[in-house]
Amino acid sequence: MRLKDHVAVVTGGASGIGAAIATRFAREGARVALGDLDAAAAERRAAQIASASGDVRAWALDVTRRDDVERVAGEAEAALGPISIWVNCAGMSQIVPFLDCSEELWDRTLAVNLKGIFLCCQAAVRRMLPRRRGSIINLSSQSGKVGNSQFAAYCASKFGVIGLTQSLAVEVAPHGLRVNALCPGIVPTPMWDRQTADYARKRGIKPEEVRGYLLARIPMARVCGPEEVAAAALFLAGDDASYVTGQAINLTGGAVMH
Numbered sequence: 708m709r710l711k712d713h714v715a716v717v718t719g720g721a722s723g724i725g726a727a728i729a730t731r732f733a734r735e736g737a738r739v740a741l742g743d744l745d746a747a748a749a750e751r752r753a754a755q756i757a758s759a760s761g762d763v764r765a766w767a768l769d770v771t772r773r774d775d776v777e778r779v780a781g782e783a784e785a786a787l788g789p790i791s792i793w794v795n796c797a798g799m800s801q802i803v804p805f806l807d808c809s810e811e812l813w814d815r816t817l818a819v820n821l822k823g824i825f826l827c828c829q830a831a832v833r834r835m836l837p838r839r840r841g842s843i844i845n846l847s848s849q850s851g852k853v854g855n856s857q858f859a860a861y862c863a864s865k866f867g868v869i870g871l872t873q874s875l876a877v878e879v880a881p882h883g884l885r886v887n888a889l890c891p892g893i894v895p896t897p898m899w900d901r902q903t904a905d906y907a908r909k910r911g912i913k914p915e916e917v918r919g920y921l922l923a924r925i926p927m928a929r930v931c932g933p934e935e936v937a938a939a940a941l942f943l944a945g946d947d948a949s950y951v952t953g954q955a956i957n958l959t960g961g962a963v964m965h
């Protein structure tokens with residue numbers, strides 16, 4: 708029970724990496740507030756996790772809206788107690804040739820992936836600062852370390868997450884708060900399922916060839932399990948990482964090393 712006496716908010720917790728983190732944190736004794744744009748999926752996921760272990764509750768949340776973020780933070784604290792961990796997993800991605808990237812897609816990607824984390828970090832820090840206790844974990848990506856074709860909006864957002872993470876980490880370090888980012892490579896989640904056809908088109912291969920194409924470029928020759936991202940999040944959330952802040956940790960099976 709490494710997170711006993713902790714309250715964790717996990718945005719994007721209904722699906723993929725966020726769901727894996729919420730599951731692991733609940734198993735480690737945290738009370739978890741699971742927020743997601745897809746309210747019905749959040750309710751189902753929270754019930755599913757809570758049936759196995761822990762206290763997990765769902766909130767409808769759009770991370771791009773400050774009023775929503777503040778409402779959920781306030782309601783989560785009223786229901787579960789002071790928030791000590793905040794994990795920003797809500798995100799979106801779309802592979803599209805640069806000249807076909809509409810202004811709307813650019814704005815939406817930056818709003819969800821970067822502004823959403825800004826708003827959530829403000830809600831978290833505002834509450835954690837007076838208590839001098841808190842760990843914030845932001846989902847960046849290997850696409851926050853290395854650019855990739857037809858992925859300009861996503862890469863820009865994920866590079867931005869690392870800049871935000873580093874800047875905030877420096878500012879709040881004297882107040883006892885830690886802020887880190889996780890940079891996974893390929894994690895099989897609904898996000899990847901949705902973009903497999905576009906990835907195949909971009910590479911000029913068939914959708915069924917995508918997996919082999921990707922594995923050939925990963926030194927460990929396998930993808931990253933959502934539970935492996937959750938294990939890294941657990942490390943950053945708890946006291947084992949008490950001297951770790953401002954980091955952007957790769958989970959890429961050796962594909963990215965800087």
Ligand SMILES: NC(=O)c1ccc[n+]([C@@H]2O[C@H](COP(=O)([O-])OP(=O)(O)OC[C@H]3O[C@@H](n4cnc5c(N)ncnc54)[C@H](O)[C@@H]3O)[C@@H](O)[C@H]2O)c1
Pocket residue numbers: 718719720721722723724725742743744745768769770771795796797798799800819823846847848849890891892893894895896897898899
């Ligand atoms: N899957 C990967 O390979 C991979 C790799 C690196 C980084 N990431 C990042 O990890 C995070 C989680 O990705 P995933 O693969 O689990 O994706 P996913 O699509 O399975 O889950 C994302 C969740 O975010 C929610 N969401 C989207 N917009 C939202 C909003 N405005 N407000 C609140 N919730 C919103 C979705 O409803 C969904 O439940 C994302 O930030 C993603 O960019 C994923």
